[in-house]
Amino acid sequence: MNSTSNADVRRVAVIGAGTIGASWAACFLARGLDVVVSDPAPGAADGVRRMIAEAWPALTALGTSPNADPTAWRFEADPAAAVAGVDFVQESTPERYDVKQKLLPLIDAVLSPDVVIASSSSGLLVSRLSEGCRFPERCIIGHPFNPPHLIPLVEVVGGTKASRAAIDRAMAFYRAAGKHPIEIRKEVPGHVSNRLQAALWREAIYLVQEGVASVADVDAAVSEGPGLRWALMGPHMTFHLGGGAGGMNHFLRHLLPAVESWWTDLGSPTMTDDLQRRLVEGVDEEADGQSIAELERWRDGLLEQIIVLRRNAAAKLEAARERERVEARLDETFPASDALSVTRELPEQDITPNPKAGE
């Protein structure tokens, strides 16, 4: 497996087409890929059709490949037949070693060794998932976030057995699919993002258990506060700015003792039936009669706008940097003392914000 390019990926197999697999299918179609979907559940193809129809307006608004076609997919019940001739496999079956460990050798047996098998697993170890495969070096984790057709992050984990080429190929594939892949260098249960989410959720539940705040208020403590910043930057950069002009260095000297005292006070909830009931009732109250489908539509609509805003801001920043680079090159070529009079006015780059961004 030498190639690290995505140019040769034309056909992708999506094995397991529930919440995550169906969304992956929509994502890949938007990038102009041909998709084969496999899932043993009755009605799975209808679910995929529905997901593609629901996701397509947002995918179109965010920008699809010129050859994107929402109908460029077919359903194939047998997973071994589904992977015939594909260039990349995205597996999204239930989060269980027994299911994935049975499936992976089946598809590994019929695939050419240079085709990457990526598992969407939220936290299983890929070196265990690939046990029983002829070519475990082509198996990696490609962990997305729900819904994969919108959220850019994909965690790529090679574990102890994947080859460098397989990891590079997966990173290149996801990048070309418009995602933001990060490489997780050491396999740990839950990868990185889910460990971070689990750490926060543990404390969120503990605070409810201890009666510190209601379910809705603990949620507001995230979504109305730090969560807004977390859409822009991670915890390290957030606290770099929390240190003011002195940055992280000052933050550590100023606030680390306080944070360390909170760390020692953090709790672990005891997940009794009563506590679980309080959580269920708490989110029902917080949802205030809105169905899950309504909440998903509201979330995805705003996610789309945040993604557009961030993309426009990144394009503006890149345009400004490019202007600086060009001006620096002109300065070197035509220093100010140079007798030649040079017009160096560069036109403002016109990055017209997407109209949706301001809605």
Ligand SMILES: NC(=O)c1ccc[n+]([C@@H]2O[C@H](COP(=O)([O-])OP(=O)(O)OC[C@H]3O[C@@H](n4cnc5c(N)ncnc54)[C@H](O)[C@@H]3O)[C@@H](O)[C@H]2O)c1
């Ligand atoms: N739901 C999330 O928020 C989320 C986020 C990121 C990653 N993941 C991961 O994605 C994977 C799928 O999760 P999900 O939430 O889509 O689950 P899901 O239950 O919605 O879908 C799983 C699908 O796999 C199918 N399936 C079962 N056995 C199969 C087999 N042998 N071959 C092919 N298909 C089979 C089921 O019929 C079902 O449609 C899991 O590994 C999960 O950890 C989930």
